Amino acid sequence: MAYMAQKVLPSKLRDLVSASLDELKAVDPVTINVKKLSSFTDYMIIASGTSNRHIQSIGEKVLEDLKAKNIKPLGLEGEGSEEWVLIDIGDVVLHLMSSKARTFYDLESLWDPDLGR
Numbered sequence: 001m002a003y004m005a006q007k008v009l010p011s012k013l014r015d016l017v018s019a020s021l022d023e024l025k026a027v028d029p030v031t032i033n034v035k036k037l038s039s040f041t042d043y044m045i046i047a048s049g050t051s052n053r054h055i056q057s058i059g060e061k062v063l064e065d066l067k068a069k070n071i072k073p074l075g076l077e078g079e080g081s082e083e084w085v086l087i088d089i090g091d092v093v094l095h096l097m098s099s100k101a102r103t104f105y106d107l108e109s110l111w112d113p114d115l116g117r
Helices: 010-023 052-068 099-105 107-111
Strands: 027-033 043-048 075-077 084-088 092-097
Touching: 010 027, 010 043, 010 052, 010 092, 027 107, 043 099, 043 107, 052 084, 052 092, 092 099, 099 107
Parallel strands: 043 092
Antiparallel strands: 027 043, 075 084, 084 092
């Protein structure tokens, strides 16, 4: 079920997701290179939306753009949630969060302590 029809370089996958976020005007997207910290992914991307609907729309756009490139996500969590959607694309893990959840969980500081300073 969860497979990638073609191997895509992690940096190209990161750029594809970033372009989708830019297109739908995701709020304050941050990309953290976690290759040295994690064995399960290369990049953690964190972004916010202005509302629940905006978060859902951004997630749908990312999924559409991946599908257009014949890339299937490994996992999708929180679809329909008001606070957090997670899209696991293997080499990239995308967190779409409300600003409230983003502040509470503070993933930027967790994965890159330099960003929290």
